[in-house]
Amino acid sequence: MEGHPQLRQYYGIFRLLYSLKITLTYPSIQAFHERMGANSGDWFVALSNGKDVPQLKAGLYMVSPNNPDSVHNQNSMHLAAIHELTHFFIFKKAQGDLPIWMHEGIANFEAGKFGTNKAYFKTKSIDHMAEIWETQGIPTLSMLSTLDSDVFCEIGGYAFSYTLIEFIVQRWNFETLLKLIQRFDRFEEILGVTQDSFEADWRAFVTERYLVHHRWATQK
Ligand SMILES: [Zn+2]
Incomplete structure (x- = not known):
């Protein structure tokens, strides 16, 4: 393992x-x-x-x-x-409903696993995110809350959700993540930021960490 x-x-x-x-x-x-x-x-x-x-x-x-x-x-x-x-x-x-990006993001994060369903996941997940970034842009949080599991897969939902959890644990910490699981309805109070600024900061995080330096991005 x-x-x-x-x-x-x-x-x-x-x-x-x-x-x-x-x-x-x-x-x-x-x-x-x-x-x-x-x-x-x-x-x-x-x-x-x-x-x-x-x-x-x-x-x-x-x-x-x-x-x-x-x-x-x-x-x-x-x-x-x-x-x-x-x-x-x-x-x-959880005391209430969580968006699918929380469910799948945390499950993959805890498994130390990135985003695809395949055995060799990390490179493929980053490639998938880069492809989506170049063709349609990073999905929004509301897109990553879709209840349609096919759509979730197509927009790179597993990989992008992983990065959301990684962002929360790095910017805040694991205890904060546990609080969010329990009381997602208090999102802004727990994180101390608005949803909009959370989303904007996460987009900057994922772009900087995984996308701008991606080998495909440098070919442009
Ligand atoms: Zn799952």
């Missing part, structure tokens, strides 16, 4: 949840997709259900990490487990 300090801790908790039967694993992608009633690509290997899927009880569902199939490998399956486990904690902790 990669060197993210929280990974091992979480993996221990994951095994505990598994032993309590809060986590269910499936022997193959086919068996998992059949149970989820989903017709998705092979990247869809895990799901954390709070109340979004009413026909499934709350818990974590995933393909066995020992049988990851074409898109994932064992390491990326473990990261997927931590990603889903983080969703589970957020569901338990």
Whole structure:
């Protein structure tokens, strides 16, 4: 596993949840997709259900990490487990609704994982953000709050959301992020800035950190 300090801790908790039967694993992608009633690509290997899927009880569902199939490998399956486990904690902790950029951004941030569903994610995620930046511009926070998961993927939602969480933890700290999870309705009070200035500062952060120095940008 990669060197993210929280990974091992979480993996221990994951095994505990598994032993309590809060986590269910499936022997193959086919068996998992059949149970989820989903017709998705092979990247869809895990799901954390709070109340979004009413026909499934709350818990974590995933393909066995020992049988990851074409898109994932064992390491990326473990990261997927931590990603889903983080969703589970957020569901338990949040006192109100959170935008999707908070849910997915924190889940990927905790998994130490950038943004794509593929095993080799970092370069691809940055390439994807650069491509979107050049063709349509950085998505707005309201775009990153879309409830349409296809649109979220197309606008680089996973990668840009990761950078939002990275920005919050760097500019403020991890405790502030936890407060936001609990009381997102107090966003401006917790961060001490307006939504607009938060958004403008994040755009500057992501541009400077990932986009202006991107190899494609220098070719222009
Ligand atoms: Zn997720």
